[in-house]
Amino acid sequence: MRREQHIRQLVEYARKGKAKTFILGMASLIITGTLIRTVELSQPLLASIGFLGVVPLLVREWKLGTIRRSFNDDKTYRRLVRLPFWLTTVGFIGFLGLLWWFDTATPGITFLIPIAVLVLTVLGLQYAFDRVILKLEPDYITDRELHRELK
Template structure:
C-alpha cells in the first residue's frame, strides 16, 4: 500500500501544478510575442521572457523532490531526490550559454550539435539517476511511472 500512497501524492501534485505551468507558459509566450513586435529591447531579455515556461518546471522538480524526500529518511536518498532539480537548473544554464554563444558569434551547425549533446546527456543522466536511486529505494516512483499514471 505504501507505493500506491506515494504514487497518489505525486499524481495529485502533478495534476495541480500542471494547470499553473500551462497558464504561466502561455502567458510568457504571449508577452514575448508582443514584445518582439513592439519593443526594441535586447534579444537576451526576449529570450529570458520566452523561457519563463522553464520556471514552473524548476518549481515542480523542487516540489517533487520535497514530496519524494518524505518517503525515505536515508541521507543519501534525501540528497539524490533533489538531483533532478539541480540537473534541470544546470541544463537551463547551459541552454542560455549556448544561446548566448549563438548570439555573440556565428558558430554554425556546431550550436545544433551542442544542443543535441545537451539533450542526450540530460536523458542519459536521468536514466542513470533512476537506476541508482532505485537501488536505495525500491518504492521510488520514476518520472516514467508518474507520466503513465497521469494518462
C-alpha cells in the same frame, strides 16, 4: 500499500499544479510574442525569454523532490532526490549559455550540435539517476511512472 500511497501523493500534486503550469507557460508565450513585435532584441535573447516556461518546470521538480524526500529518511536518498531539479537547472543555464555564445561569437559549428549534446547529456544523466535511486529505494516512483499514472 506504501508504493500506492506514494503514487497517490505525487499524482495529487501533479494534477493540482497543471493549471498553474499552463497559465505560466501561456504568460511566457504572450510576453515573448509581445516583445517580438515591440522591442528590438536579439533573437537568442528573445528565445531565452520564451523559455521562461522552464520556471514552472523547476518549481514542479522542487516540489516533487520535497514530496519524495518524505518517503525515505536515508541521507543519501534525501540528497539524491533533488538531483532532477539540479539537472533541469543546469540544462536551462546551459541552454542560456549556448544562446549567449551564439549571439556574441561566430560559432564555427552549427548551433544544433551543442544543443543536441546538451539535451542528450541531461537525458543520459536522468536515466543514470533513475537507476541509482531505484537501487537505494525500490519504491521510488520515476517521472515515467508518474506520467503513466496521470493518463
